[in-house]
């Protein structure tokens with residue numbers, strides 16, 4: 001990295017930091033923030049609901065007992081847990097959506113069926129499950145056994161109110177692969193899931209949050225798709241639904257050993273990023289800046 005590039009990046013961090021601090025010190029902000037939350041729905045991202053196996057990235061796993069702590073917290077706080085499609089309907093009807101949240105699960109691990117699904121039902125919640133086309137029902141021996149949900153399990157979850165969506169065909173990052181593979185990654189799961197489960201899916205979540213304008217253009221070709229999840233932190237509002245339905249915002253929930261505090265942190269991150277984005281501060285830039293700052297500190 002050149003010295004100019006470094007100075008530019010540091011200046012950018014300072015500028016964004018100053019903007020946030022300046023806003024935080026104005027009394028009006030708090031009131032405005034509460035109003036924003038009436039029109040904004042955060043989405044949280046989980047992967048595996050299991051004890052982390054040796055060799056597995058810790059961030060992929062939330063222990064079942066901790067996951068239940070998260071759900072209990074949402075219940076106690078009076079959260080309405082809805083699917084992405086329900087969230088779109090609520091936002092379009094311009095209702096007050098304060099304390100509404102979407103829970104999403106990526107990759108299609110079998111523990112989503114054995115652990116997450118029963119717990120969601122226990123609390124009267126719903127979830128969005130994004131599965132990888134070629135992995136459905138498969139078992140892999142990779143740093144321990146990885147088992148993926150089967151079509152029968154997915155069908156049962158769908159029958160009981162869960163929303164099943166695509167996490168592409170192969171899980172390759174969409175902005176990185178050759179553009180001529182995009183139709184296969186995006187279109188193929190639509191047909192495959194319909195053929196195997198008898199219903200059309202309407203949502204997609206981008207592997208590793210990787211997407212660009214070509215990816216969005218490809219998805220728009222297929223009318224069955226109604227929404228797509230990026231990895232950009234923030235909240236989903238009527239503006240996002242209308243203008244960027246294939247760039248829904250969401251943030252990961254990680255098990256940092258603090259129980260309910262970990263989900264609360266993730267929710268606050270969504271609300272703050274969403275609020276700043278609503279005020280014209282790019283969520284992507286803010287996210288990159290904070291990551292850069294974190295790397296500088298580490």
Ligand SMILES: [Zn+2]
Nearest residue numbers: 106107207208
């Ligand atoms: Zn994934």
